[in-house]
Amino acid sequence: xxxxxxxxxxxxxxRFIELELQxxxxxxxxxxxxxxxxxxxxxxxxxxxxxxxxxPGIDGLEICRRVRSLKHTPIIMLSARDSIxxxxxxxxxxxxxxxxxPFAIEELLARMRVxxxxxxxxxxxxxxxxxxxxxxxxxxxxxxxxxxxxxxxxIDLTKREYDLLTVFLSNTNRVLDRETLLDKxxxxxxxxxxxxxxxxxxxxxxxxxxxxxxxxxxxxRGIGYVMRK
Numbered sequence: 275x276x277x278x279x280x281x282x283x284x285x286x287x288x289r290f291i292e293l294e295l296q297x298x299x300x301x302x303x304x305x306x307x308x309x310x311x312x313x314x315x316x317x318x319x320x321x322x323x324x325x326x327x328x329x330p331g332i333d334g335l336e337i338c339r340r341v342r343s344l345k346h347t348p349i350i351m352l353s354a355r356d357s358i359x360x361x362x363x364x365x366x367x368x369x370x371x372x373x374x375x376p377f378a379i380e381e382l383l384a385r386m387r388v389x390x391x392x393x394x395x396x397x398x399x400x401x402x403x404x405x406x407x408x409x410x411x412x413x414x415x416x417x418x419x420x421x422x423x424x425x426x427x428x429i430d431l432t433k434r435e436y437d438l439l440t441v442f443l444s445n446t447n448r449v450l451d452r453e454t455l456l457d458k459x460x461x462x463x464x465x466x467x468x469x470x471x472x473x474x475x476x477x478x479x480x481x482x483x484x485x486x487x488x489x490x491x492x493x494x495r496g497i498g499y500v501m502r503k
Contacts, residue, residue, distance in 0.1 A: 276321040276390075278302045281311030281337065282352065283329050287375075291324065294379045308332030315341045322386060327353040327364065335367050342368030348389045350382075408443035410501050413482060413490060415443055424482060434459060435478050438471075442491060442501045451498035475499060 278300045282288040285306070292302045305311035308331030315323055315337065323341065327334035338349055349371075351364045356374040364372045370389050373382060408415040412425045420436065422429040431439065437459045441450070452468040460470070475491055483489045492500050 275299060275301045277319070279305065279311070279314055279318075279320045279323045281305045281308070281315070281323065281329065281334065282326045283307065284326070291379070291382070294383075298383060306330075308334070308337060312337045312340060315347070316344065320347050322348045322350065322389060324382075325349055325351050325369070327351060327355060327360075335364065338364070338367045338369055348393055350385060350389065352377075352382075408440060410443055410446055410490060410503070413443075415440055422482075429481050431478070431481060434474055435481065438474050438478055439482070442499070446501045446503060449494055449498055449500045455498070 278295055280288055280291055280295075280302055282291065282304070283306045288304050288306065292304055295302045303314060305314050308329040310331075311325070311329065312332055325334045325338060329337075334351060334353070338351065341347060341349065349369045351369045351372045352375060353360065353364070353372070354375045361372045361374075370392075371385050373385060405417040408417065414423050415421070415436075416423075417440065422431055422436065422439065438455065441455060441458045452471045455471045456468055459474075479489050479491055482491075490501060492502060494500060
């Protein structure tokens with residue numbers, strides 16, 4: 275069920291919209307004053323915000339600017355102000371659409387569907403470029419944000435340490451000899467000794483392992499290393 279925040283001070287209008295949206299299976303929260311509406315908008319996650327411009331307290335334009343500075347929540351402005359300049363100003367403040375009053379509920383629902391469809395397409399486009407999360411037990415690497423965590427706690431790695439860890443996580447249960455690790459992390463064109471792999475494995479272990487526990491990176495003497503589940 276999609277969550278709608280309706281910020282509207284006209285009681286008859288807000289009640290009418292609330293009932294119509296509930297009939298269409300939306301979950302609706304109503305705020306009749308600007309400061310309350312802003313607190314709701316910033317403190318919770320909403321699928322869409324329907325926002326009147328002329329409100330007691332903070333007006334809708336300022337609410338829109340503040341929400342947009344921190345969130346991507348879709349916003350449709352509802353206003354009796356119908357001039358081109360007012361519409362342009364509302365959109366420039368960050369609104370996704372601007373619907374002048376009075377309006378038919380069918381038009382509002384249609385515009386909401388357009389906004390949801392546009393958002394869905396944007397998410398699909400983002401997902402196409404997203405790289406898969408790498409994980410081993412409670413150790414996780416998000417390559418999209420270059421973030422490494424163990425049991426939810428962030429771990430700060432250098433570029434070489436990060437690259438080495440991603441190789442291990444991309445090859446769990448596969449034994450990797452030093453030459454392979456050297457190629458994947460440093461490249462054959464870089465003139466370094468294979469002993470540098472051992473050095474960086476030690477650096478990595480200090481950061482990802484817990485003291486006194488078996489290392490996540492196992493050593494196979496005379497062969498190389500493996501992350502084995």
